Amino acid sequence: MTLLTIENLNVSYRGSGRSAHILDGVDIEIGHGQSVGLAGESGSGKSTVAFALLGLLADNAEVSAAYAAFDGRTQDFAARETASLRGADIAMIFQDPMTALNPMFTIGTQLVDIQRRRFQKASRKALWARAEAVLADVGVQDAAARMHRYPHEFSGGMRQRVVIAMALLVEPKLLIADEPTTALDATIEAQVVDVLHRLRQRTSASMLVVSHSMGLIAELCDSVVVMYAGTVVESGKVADVLHRPRHPYTRALLACEIDPFAAFDPSQDLATIPGNVPDPSRRPKGCIFAGRCPARHDRCSEKPPQRHAGDGRPYACWLEAA
Ligand SMILES: Nc1ncnc2c1ncn2[C@@H]1O[C@H](COP(=O)(O)OP(=O)(O)O)[C@@H](O)[C@H]1O
């Protein structure tokens, strides 16, 4: 049984003019204890998937899914039912740790409060001790003293460790990390990746790692879902997708991955792919990638279905899989 199944997820934003169709038929499956990466350039809709999952999309978002289930229970995305899973069943680590921290309270107080929903009868003392132990565990030195400090007294990397501790303390079934290291410089990034990596081996929680970096996903995930302009172009086991990519977009994405741990510059477009990501309010009728695809041919004016080359590894391209 899988922990999370989403079939045919669609998200549109109603605007003053035409509506923008941001996610087009996204399928995602995460097994118990499995770590899945969501890859793709900036703007491809990765955070939209994460936010839809948490019921956090803006009010003008229209969400629908053919089928969605979490831990054996169906979920109505349109009614934002999954919002009730947030904080206890699903925890999230954002790119900017300050999103999750309150500047007004000490780290200790926040790490205690986050546990309240799950451990309602525990004493403050017990929750404090538990928080201190987890804080030390994610590599915060001198955790006992640090518990009494405020977020601004921590460096960016240390704050992200605090947020990871926060996520761990609620013992979620699913941990979503959205660009968890993108705001950090390279050395600190490597350390935080290391913390996530150890955590990955230790917890039984499933993970969804959202990142533009295939390197990070390769490090932390069992399988990967590659997105382009709100569409899943390919998915499969990390080793298969990395070594035998089937979609021309995945190939281009991998070719751009010069240094997976280099700081991300969102203004820098994929150097080897000419053209731009299509405007979500004007999605082309055929293949979403055709306008930039080096292997484009006549058939591509028709939308490719999710195909399987006999091994159940889906990709959306008219080319025969290698
Ligand atoms: N509230 C909104 N209204 C309209 N468009 C939005 C809104 N929020 C996000 N978008 C659009 O959704 C697209 C996907 O964004 P996002 O999910 O953040 O991508 P990623 O996380 O892959 O960088 C972008 O084109 C973005 O401009």
Ligand SMILES: [Mg+2]
């Ligand atoms: Mg994002």
